[in-house]
Amino acid sequence: MQTSRFPFTVVAFDLDGTLVDTAPDLTAALNNALGSLGRPAIDPESVRHMVGHGARALLRQGLQATGTCDETLIDRGFPVFIDHYTAHIADTSRPYPGVAEALDRLDTLGVKLAICTNKAESLALRLVEALGWQDRFAAIVGGDTLPVRKPDPTPLFAAIAHAGGGPAAFVGDSITDTDTARAAALPCIAVTFGFRDRPAEELGATALIDHFDELIPALTKLQSPQV
Ligand SMILES: O=C(O)COP(=O)(O)O
Ligand SMILES: [Mg+2]
Numbered sequence: 001m002q003t004s005r006f007p008f009t010v011v012a013f014d015l016d017g018t019l020v021d022t023a024p025d026l027t028a029a030l031n032n033a034l035g036s037l038g039r040p041a042i043d044p045e046s047v048r049h050m051v052g053h054g055a056r057a058l059l060r061q062g063l064q065a066t067g068t069c070d071e072t073l074i075d076r077g078f079p080v081f082i083d084h085y086t087a088h089i090a091d092t093s094r095p096y097p098g099v100a101e102a103l104d105r106l107d108t109l110g111v112k113l114a115i116c117t118n119k120a121e122s123l124a125l126r127l128v129e130a131l132g133w134q135d136r137f138a139a140i141v142g143g144d145t146l147p148v149r150k151p152d153p154t155p156l157f158a159a160i161a162h163a164g165g166g167p168a169a170f171v172g173d174s175i176t177d178t179d180t181a182r183a184a185a186l187p188c189i190a191v192t193f194g195f196r197d198r199p200a201e202e203l204g205a206t207a208l209i210d211h212f213d214e215l216i217p218a219l220t221k222l223q224s225p226q227v
């Protein structure tokens with residue numbers, strides 16, 4: 001019976017669009033790279049539909065939205081994107097409302113926290129540090145930490161294992177995250193305010209939340225298979 005006990009020992013989170021609204025800083029870096037290739041800027045709302053598969057995929061979508069796209073163009077734009085984004089990673093990127101309180105509460109419950117993101121590991125670490133979160137997470141797995149990335153379940157399994165293992169749930173914002181959790185046979189809570197390319201109801205999440213205040217009640221209602 002899981003009446004009063006919290007059902008998870010680890011909760012893993014996606015980063016962009018789930019814990020942190022990174023869209024404006026990602027947009028500035030993307031537009032800087034597009035500008036260097038003679039392309040027009042893209043508005044931040046469009047970029048919100050393009051994030052979730054890593055920086056090269058974001059640049060690919062940006063190029064496709066503004067003209068032709070090939071790997072040579074991506075190769076040229078990629079270092080421009082990374083240099084700008086690295087220098088401005090937390091100019092405006094901030095946690096969503098209620099994130100700090102929810103993470104504090106999970107910590108009080110003895111739950112280990114992990115990040116499983118498709119952002120490059122070095123960028124994820126830099127963002128986490130810029131937000132003063134370096135002590136919050138027991139594990140951070142990026143899109144290049146392992147040979148495979150989300151939606152392959154391996155990075156999620158690794159993040160959970162590095163955080164101590166046990167019953168786990170994943171919290172994300174995009175189809176990449178819900179596909180990852182499904183492949184891992186783990187429950188997935190999707191935030192409705194993040195970055196996605198389809199309605200939240202079509203993500204196939206175990207549960208949806210509109211605010212981080214709803215996270216712990218939603219997790220409490222779930223049951224988890226053993227990892
Ligand atoms: O950088 C990306 O494209 C995605 O990052 P996320 O996995 O944290 O959403
Ligand atoms: Mg995301």
